[in-house]
Amino acid sequence: MKLTNMGKVIDQKEILKSIDFSLNQHEIVGLIGRNGSGKTTLFRTISGQYTPDSGKITIDGIDLAIDPTRRAEIFYIDEKENFLSFYSLKKINQFYLNMYPKFNQNLFLDLLNQHQLGLNFSYRRMSKGMQGLFQMILAISSNATYLLLDEPFDGLDVIVRKQVIGLLLENISETNRTVLIASHNLNELEGMIDRALVLKGHQITQDYQLETLRQHARKIQFVFKSKKVPDIVKKHSKVIQMQGRVITALFENFDAELEAQIRAFEPVLFEELPISLEDLFEANLSQETILGD
Structure with missing residues (x-):
């Protein structure tokens, strides 16, 4: 069909x-x-x-x-x-x-x-x-x-x-x-x-x-030293949750090069979490967005 x-x-x-x-x-x-x-x-x-x-x-x-x-x-x-x-x-x-x-x-x-x-x-x-x-x-x-x-x-x-x-x-x-x-x-x-x-x-x-999504996507939780979220994160991810300075984001295409670019900002927390269908729902349908500052 x-x-x-x-x-x-x-x-x-x-x-x-x-x-x-x-x-x-x-x-x-x-x-x-x-x-x-x-x-x-x-x-x-x-x-x-x-x-x-x-x-x-x-x-x-x-x-x-x-x-x-x-x-x-x-x-x-x-x-x-x-x-x-x-x-x-x-x-x-x-x-x-x-x-x-x-x-x-x-x-x-x-x-x-x-x-x-x-x-x-x-x-x-x-x-x-x-x-x-x-x-x-x-x-x-x-x-x-x-x-x-x-x-x-x-x-x-x-x-x-x-x-x-x-x-x-x-x-x-x-x-x-x-x-x-x-x-x-x-x-x-x-x-x-x-x-x-x-x-x-x-x-x-x-x-x-x-x-395919499970092979290439990653759900990452961050805390950065600065209050400003790096542009590389905003460009490549969809936010799932922001709680204070803790950011949880879904990257649909995540590779070693992107990880290295993000780690260059020396995040205080960088933790990979399991991806669920609920994450896709929230990332695509929530009104939340990653704020610049």
Whole structure:
């Protein structure tokens, strides 16, 4: 799937603009952004609930606006506008059987049985955790190529959350399917994803390959003798935190030459710390900046 120069305007307000990225087979991609950044709008536009106002979305080079039947390759449940929530699991199952030609009914029934969910259950009377588990069962059983998961762990207790994550990872490891997942739980997301897309200012501002990032990036904590932060630090890093004279910064490309240039300023403290997905979030989306003096 490829999004090219895609934009969306709602109530004369630009929500998304110039969105460009591709989703490749057999990968899990994290979508990170602050509340109100447009993550749900992006999911709704990809899935066809909204029509793009500019650009296009293609699968295998075919524009979904020209051949909307290809949307059967995309799975998305909009929990905020979930009209199926008033039905039994049996009726919801029938809807998805009709919607997804490759729906695996045997797998669906087997997973329901494994997790003690009955077809006669009313969706809205189920706990939040059981609803989340059922949604993941639907997603997996749909056999859709692209799974769009918007906060799938929200409100789940530890045990159910592990079940949901386990179901997803086990299925993806055995197929060529792709997952685009937005979650506020960055710690759990970090252990799952291959890439991280940063949505900021209505656009995708970063596309991180996490393995590459881990090889080249460094998180460093400094204290310098002078109150002035060296220009070399300001030029090559994104601040994560400033607490008094203690600076914690993320360098996306850190090498021996850059380290030598910084050490030439004889910092009182120079300590490398582990990098987390939360660091990427803070470095890219925080309003903090490194001050000159």
